[in-house]
Amino acid sequence: MKAACLEKWIWEPLICKEGENKMIFCVEDEANIRDLVVYTLETTGMEARGFEDGPAFFKALAENLPELVLLDIMLPGEDGMSILKKLKAAPETRHIPVIMLTAKGAEYDKVLGLDSGADDYVTKPFGMMELVSRIKAVLRRSGVKTEEAEELVVGQIRLNKKKHEVYAAGVDVTLTLKEFELLRMLMENRNIVLTRDRLLEEIWGYEFGGETRTVDVHVRTLRQKLGEEGERIETVRGVGYRIRGEKDEK
Numbered sequence: 413m414k415a416a417c418l419e420k421w422i423w424e425p426l427i428c429k430e431g432e433n434k435m436i437f438c439v440e441d442e443a444n445i446r447d448l449v450v451y452t453l454e455t456t457g458m459e460a461r462g463f464e465d466g467p468a469f470f471k472a473l474a475e476n477l478p479e480l481v482l483l484d485i486m487l488p489g490e491d492g493m494s495i496l497k498k499l500k501a502a503p504e505t506r507h508i509p510v511i512m513l514t515a516k517g518a519e520y521d522k523v524l525g526l527d528s529g530a531d532d533y534v535t536k537p538f539g540m541m542e543l544v545s546r547i548k549a550v551l552r553r554s555g556v557k558t559e560e561a562e563e564l565v566v567g568q569i570r571l572n573k574k575k576h577e578v579y580a581a582g583v584d585v586t587l588t589l590k591e592f593e594l595l596r597m598l599m600e601n602r603n604i605v606l607t608r609d610r611l612l613e614e615i616w617g618y619e620f621g622g623e624t625r626t627v628d629v630h631v632r633t634l635r636q637k638l639g640e641e642g643e644r645i646e647t648v649r650g651v652g653y654r655i656r657g658e659k660d661e662k
Contacts, residue, residue, distance in 0.1 A: 500529035
């Protein structure tokens with residue numbers, strides 16, 4: 413196979429179709445990496461802008477909201493973790509998916525980033541093909557379908573996806589982003605057993621390394637926060653979890 417044909421065969425599935433252009437913001441202080449990422453994304457049909465630090469990024473954010481943010485942790489001045497927390501705290505930006513880019517590969521750093529609201533975590537050095545695939549996967553997971561109900565109700569648990577609010581027996585419940593996504597996924601699949609591996613893949617990203625204990629810890633915390641309604645979340649030994657809907661009540 414000639415080199416040109418091989419390159420087309422590899423990259424063609426990653427190219428966005430016309431009308432599917434996505435604006436991606438890349439916050440990376442290393443100019444060579446930032447420029448390569450922007451060039452690669454534009455080559456695959458996306459729109460992309462690069463920023464070397466937080467101030468430049470937030471200035472652009474005030475003018476235009478992207479579909480996804482690539483965020484390096486080790487930045488001059490304000491670091492990526494602080495920027496991530498600001499994004500997830502603001503109502504107008506909390507819905508924007510974020511992929512962390514960093515040379516740090518320790519499990520603690522991954523957990524910290526993911527629990528702070530990141531949707532995926534890519535460790536340097538990374539390949540451009542892998543990065544584009546990760547971006548497309550996160551965009552698919554975060555895409556909002558217009559026909560989906562804005563509010564989910566199971567028993568006395570009410571979850572508003574647009575407002576990011578949860579009430580249990582009329583009481584406002586404060587959840588982290590991952591706890592919210594976990595509850596949302598369970599409620600969207602009421603009475604269906606979801607495996608720990610599936611929950612990891614959908615909520616934490618497919619490269620989280622099979623750390624199923626993370627799911628167990630989040631389920632335990634979620635149950636506690638929901639009070640008596642938390643008993644609806646049932647453990648299916650050796651498989652995973654499900655949330656009991658009305659039809660299973662006595």
